Amino acid sequence: MRCDQCNKFAAYDDSNEPEVDIDLNDDGTFSGNVRIVLTHDECGTELKEAAFEFNDEVPDDIAVEHKGEGHQLELEVGSTELTTRGEGSGRYMKTFYGHSTTVDLTCECQTDGLWSTDFTDEVQASHMDELV
Numbered sequence: 001m002r003c004d005q006c007n008k009f010a011a012y013d014d015s016n017e018p019e020v021d022i023d024l025n026d027d028g029t030f031s032g033n034v035r036i037v038l039t040h041d042e043c044g045t046e047l048k049e050a051a052f053e054f055n056d057e058v059p060d061d062i063a064v065e066h067k068g069e070g071h072q073l074e075l076e077v078g079s080t081e082l083t084t085r086g087e088g089s090g091r092y093m094k095t096f097y098g099h100s101t102t103v104d105l106t107c108e109c110q111t112d113g114l115w116s117t118d119f120t121d122e123v124q125a126s127h128m129d130e131l132v
Helices: 060-065
Strands: 019-024 029-040 046-057 073-087 094-107 115-124
Touching: 019 073, 029 073, 029 094, 029 115, 046 094, 046 115, 073 115
Parallel strands: none
Antiparallel strands: 019 029, 029 046, 073 094, 094 115
């Protein structure tokens, strides 16, 4: 693949952090979207992307305990990183890109986090959407 901006063969820069969007519903369920992007290592043009979705629900005991006046549950992205792994070797090596995202649940009634969970997913590089 050639970069359409600098006309050089693409060498991917995989140091970009994933973009994460989370929505918490009143019933304790939540969903999120993660977008990862591979850019050209010299000019920074976005070359490939992949989107992942996840959903889960807040544990019932926490949702019941932190309901009502003086309680406001919020989900925050704790940490997120773009992951890379190879499978096989030589000419037939496959490269996979993905994400590892931690989601933290907090409540306005206390300063400590209430609950945390991790989400991971990956896709083979050849199956990512090309942007150029």
